[in-house]
Amino acid sequence: MLQLHQVHKTYSTPQGPLRVLNDISLHLEAGQSLALMGESGSGKSTLLHLAAGLDQPDQGKVILAGENIATFAESRRAKLRREQIGLVFQQFYLVPSLTLIDNLRLQARLAQQEDAEWTAHLIERLGLSGLEKRYPEQLSGGQQQRLAIGRALAPRPALLLADEPTGNLDEATANTVLTLLLSLVRETQCALLVVTHSPQVAAPLDRCLRLRHGQLASVTSW
Template identity: 85%
Template sequence: MLELHQVHKTYPTPQGPLKVLDDVSLRLAPGQSLALMGESGSGKSTLLHLAAGLDLPDQGSIALAGHNVASLAEPARAKLRREKLGLVFQQFHLVPSLTALDNLRLQARLANRDEPDWTAYLVERLGLKGLEKRYPEQLSGGQQQRLAIGRALAPRPPLLLADEPTGNLDETTAQEVLELLLSLVRETQCALLVVTHSPQVAAPLDRCLRLRHGQLINSAL
């Protein structure tokens, strides 16, 4: 589903070039789940951005659903993201001017995969019944993150990328959201890559890898 091969990424800084990813390779099979752990600044988010085609590697290749991301033009990468990927962020990134229901359907509409029955099911499963007409700021943090997960899964993508999906939530809510995320991922049989520094989030996943100073090391938790 996702394969990174000898990926390098460096950012220019006032103090000189900063190597963020150094010869990183990994493989994620369809339906598999993987946790990527590491300290702040270890390159986790950069790896996620590269995997999503939001940024391009300096060297190496990234294959997503059979496409080499690095060789695609920006519109083609956008299409790939729209149709093959679901993205969940720590800061939710909901559209403040859209209602909860419109936010939920947004990516599915963009991908022309809006299924009313599936949307209704998601509303039910996400516990957002009765809140469809509310705007994001009228929802709690947990509700907002559940909505963001629903938006990512609405077009039924084969791969879900999540960046600290519970990092902005309290412990109890984080646990609830995580369980919901994993449950829906199992239902949709999509692959899952989660970037996190929380062992609790990584524990239930199939595999866990750790990044340190831009290099990948295996981790058995």
């Protein structure tokens, strides 16, 4: 579903070129989950942005569903993000003027892939039944993050990208949200890539890679 092949990324800085990613290759199949760990500044978010088509590599391929999106124009990458990629962040990025149900429907409507039956199922699975008319400020942090997950999954994306998805939650709530996220990923059979610094978040996922000095290594123990 997702493949990065010999990807390089360098940024210009006042001190000169900064190589962030150096010859990165990874693959992720449909229904699989992968944790990407690394210290702050190690390039985790850059890799996530490349996978989402939010940025382009200097060299290499970013292949999603058989197509090299690194060659796409921005308009085509934006369309692909709407239709095939779900994004979940540490900050919830809910629209404060929209109710829970309208926030949940937003991504699917933008992708023209709204499914009323699937939306109702998501609300029930997310434990948000009865809260449909509430606004984000009327929800707890855990409820807001569950809503953000539901919004990302509403169009049934092929790939779900999550950047520190439980970073703003207490430990108990984080565990609940993570368990729910993995359950919904198995149900939808989308591929999941999670960027995290937490071994507790990474442990339940199928595989874990660590990014250090712009290169990847498998994590075999905690």
